[in-house]
Amino acid sequence: MYRAQRYDEAVSLFQFFFKQSNIVPNIVSYNFLIVSHCECKRVDVGLEIYKSILAEAPFSPSSVTFRHLTKGLIDVGRIGEAVDLLREMLNKGLGADSLVYNNLIKGFLDLDDFDKANEFFDELKERCLVYDGVVNATFMEWFFNKGREKEAMESYRSLLDLQFKMTPATCNVLLEVLLKYAKKKEAWELFESMLDRHTPPNFQAVNSDSFNIVVNECFKEGKFEEAVSTFKKVGTKMGSRQFAMDVAGYNNIIVRFAEHGMIQKAEEFFTELKSKSLSPDVTGYRTLIDTYLKDQRIDDAMRMFEMMVEANLRVITAYANRWFTELIQNNKALECSQVLTKMGERDPKPDSSTYEIVIKGLCGGGVFDVCLNMVGQIMKYGVGVTPSLREFLLQVFEKEGRRDEIERILDERRQGNFQQSYSQPSGFARPAGPGQHQQPVGPPRFRPPTGFSGSAGPTRYSGHPEPTGPLYQRGYPEHTGPQQQRGYPEPTGPPQQRGHSEQSYPFIGSR
Structure with a gap:
């Protein structure tokens, strides 16, 4: 419900499962509840839940709790209280969380208080041996928006000079900022370095979102063959391995080809998806059915609809009614x-x-x-x-x-x-x-x-809409890995809030 932006229903579900059904919630459950209230500007309710966790729960708030609350406070213009919450987090011994600091840094940059933002950045670097590069992406975007391109790229290069072992979530944010502001050479160099560092199971340097960003850029420029070669691209360094593409990656390229009227290519990738022992989901079927109906390929649409139902996928009412109506109109x-x-x-x-x-x-x-x-x-x-x-x-x-x-x-x-x-x-x-x-x-x-x-x-x-907008406005799970191996991670937000659990950064900590 949270991912579908149905926040009030997410709150109702919490009530149903953990109040009416007497299931014991954990901190992940409470974090979903808190962020749902914060997204609806009910930050005071979120703070009350936080206080109830401190008073009654057998566990403590996590760094994700503070990410949601600090962002919620900043969104309603209460940045001073967000600073107090950061200090409270540090006093509780949770350590310096890059994404909490990033919320404050972005908040002060949005107020054009560069000095205060830089003060928190310096504090973060003092407290952490390694910090999340999303912070640099936040500064880069602010510099670009101010027309200070030189300083934006200096911030980017200073991050690369530190040679941090960055996860896909961090690199993806940097990729999007670079492409957004026409730094294509640097973006492709970053993507290729990610491929070179992809050495699973030791380290996963890319995910399907990484490929989606650069594939979408190829489609944006009308370079369809390059999009296909990029989709299958592998690192060139010794030890690098090909990324095992997941359903989300296949869905993206299927949707892009369908959008450009290249249904045959979309069908090829749909067939390839099934040949990889992956199961197509609603997005893949819906894309092809809609395209077939648009092209008046009624028999193909009917066949794909039948396949979708036989695959035990749920067809939500909006799709079912639209498809049945069009198919019935075609006998x-x-x-x-x-x-x-x-x-x-x-x-x-x-x-x-x-x-x-x-x-x-x-x-x-x-x-x-x-x-x-x-x-x-x-x-x-x-x-x-x-x-x-x-x-x-x-x-x-x-x-x-x-x-x-x-x-x-x-x-x-x-x-x-x-x-x-x-x-x-x-x-x-x-x-x-x-x-x-x-x-x-x-x-x-x-x-x-x-x-x-x-x-x-x-x-x-x-309904369950697909995520829209730039990748840095969406969330990332705290634990990376192939999509089909992920569970139900805690919700995250824009790159300024996104994060990785401390398990993802075992070398991050307070000095």
Whole structure:
């Protein structure tokens, strides 16, 4: 929910799992709660949660806790309190965290207080043997925005001179800043040095985001062949190894080719993805289905939709309704009913609006027996028939002289005696008989929490959108590694907040 920017729902989930269900939260759970409130400008609520951790929890706040809180305070113009929180972090013995310092440095730079920002930078360098190069990226961007290109590049070169062993998260931020301000030569040199230092399992110097940044730059310049060669690029130094590309990297290049109308190349990479023993996710399927529909390749869109459902991937209501509508308009109502039947065999069940689209499409095509089957599925799964759909069905079947059949299906549910009493075409699942009624499985719908809810407003939007904007505005997990090996890391924000756990930097510490 946090990654989808559905912050109020993230707060509600915390309430459901850790208050109503009595599951014991850990500091990672609390950090998600704190950052969700801070993103909604409810920083005082976040501070109250922090105080409750100090007073009641059997664990202490982590450096990530202070990252979220300092950024939240700075975002609402309370930088003085953020400085106090930094001092509190140091007094608790957590050590100097580069990303907390970076929040303050960026905050003072945004206020054009360069001297104060530089003062905190000097303090960080005094306290740490090695600091995160994201701090230099923050200074670089500020210098570039002020037209002070020479000083920006001096900051970059001073970081390289230190020869820190930088992780992909840090280098990716530097890559984006360099490309954003047309320092392409330096950006490509940095990327190639990352490839040379990629020596897993000893050290992972690149990740799929690294490749996505430079591949996207190739597409931006219209260099499609170079994008492909970059996608497969390997370091040249002894010991360097090829990066094992993950699904996110394949998704990116598939989307880019699709955006440029090069569907054949997108299909090639989709096929290659499957050949690598990787499983395509919603993004890959959605991209191809949308492109096929746009190009009026209806059979290909239908085939890909079926593959997606057979892969046990959830099709959210917005996508399902749009695809079913377009496919039915192209005379694929019967095929759509088969796909929807497969979707209904798993939880969560399709939305009632999805069933309504397909049912009306079947009626429009005169496939009334299959339509009866779909209505039976709605009743069997307890999805529900809207008043408008009920009225539509009664009118349509009355014209066909079969009103009694549809009424019997619609009414038997109410009488607690739902059973099959309509013609059943072959190839479709029979609805449950008496005593076999299935209730939808899944967590109960939860209400907004009573605790830590602050002044929660409406959810911003639903669904699971892909991350947008420059990479340095997105988050990185604290632990790096192939995407398919990552779990559910703590949330992070822009490069100024991003970080790595101290496990990622065993040599970082206070002097």
